[in-house]
Amino acid sequence: MAITPSLELAGLIEGYRRFRETGWAERRERWAALRQGQEPKVMVIACADSRTDPALVFDADPGEIFVVRNIAAMVPPFETNPGHHGVSAALEFAVQVLEVREILVMGHGMCGGCKAALTQELHGSEPGRGGFIADWISMLDDVREPIARELGTTGREAERAMEHAAVKVSLANLRTFPRVAQLEADGNLRLRGAFFAIAEGVLYLLDEETGEFAPA
């Protein structure tokens, strides 16, 4: 007997059935070819936010992008301290095994993680009660200072400045991984920052020379 899905899951199971009829059945050959393995050329690091799915934003095919999503689309610095380094593991896999040619860090508008970094509302929370988030977004503490001083800690202007700054922090942290830095220096890997404005549905790309984001 089939398991009855919860109310919350029922809509997703319906979506799955549509996928079986269209997304999967119509592209059966593509899926069959993917059984041999994946060869995505681009890694995307995005926020876990439900409104910024890279596969949707880029209308990407299965097998096209290798994606890591987390709070605020952050890449931690190269650290070898004990702990479980999920993003670093995915990054290692992307550059070492998949040999991706490009890594795109995609921040987004109305990012709750960036907002919390700005307000520091979770500061001092216990692990499991906000402490993991607080620790994760403390990676943004250094860039928060000038923003908070200049624009305050509330309002869209300050929030967007924080969201843009977070992308730049992730790019800088990516370059602390020796292999990433080496591949980039050799011209075998390109790092790119991006920002997705949810309500407008517009993707902005970062020009690292000017520090500005411009519509793609």
Ligand SMILES: [Zn+2]
């Ligand atoms: Zn977010």
